[in-house]
Amino acid sequence: NAGVTQTPKFQVLKTGQSMTLQCAQDMNHNSMYWYRQDPGMGLRLIYYSASEGTTDKGEVPNGYNVSRLNKREFSLRLESAAPSQTSVYFCASSVRQGMNGNTIYFGEGSWLTVV
């Protein structure tokens, strides 16, 4: 059981370049999330998808777009990368968003550097 898998693991971009982080989960979860993790800042929610066909902004959505391609896949796109987007990005999924008994499982992270 792979759980949550995200690609790529590492990426270096030049300022202004675009790229898409891919995420897939095989746990039949309804909700998926994208977080970024910066030193001393903990995990901050970028976007989430409560269910297939819906997406909503989190705490720090600026500069990002997302697509919930199907129930399994949730991608994060940087249209024009900026150095401030240098971070570690984590995809996560849960059975349902915001209900009692919910737990969230994380992927292994994608290290993105924008130069």
Add this chain to the structure above:
Amino acid sequence: GQQLNQSPQSMFIQEGEDVSMNCTSSSIFNTWLWYKQDPGEGPVLLIALYKAGELTSNGRLTAQFGITRKDSFLNISASIPSDVGIYFCAGLLNYGGATNKLIFGTGTLLAVQP
């Protein structure tokens, strides 16, 4: 953005010692989660708590959901070198209706000296 008050920020202990860390908030949560993150890896779920007052164990780890629903603690007994990592608490914040949000603590760095 919102974050939980997690303490201590870091701990440096000897192998075999017990460890305690906690998270507090001014907001009420209906779920508390504790994660461990190893260097270069994603957070891994350790314990999930769903009811106020709930005390749950996972091996040498014990966590409790505070009675006021505004705090939680995690204890690790008889620490071993592989306990090294960053521990995060996370609380599910209920805004009412279907709107909820997961808030993370800033993490506790644990170092264990053999």
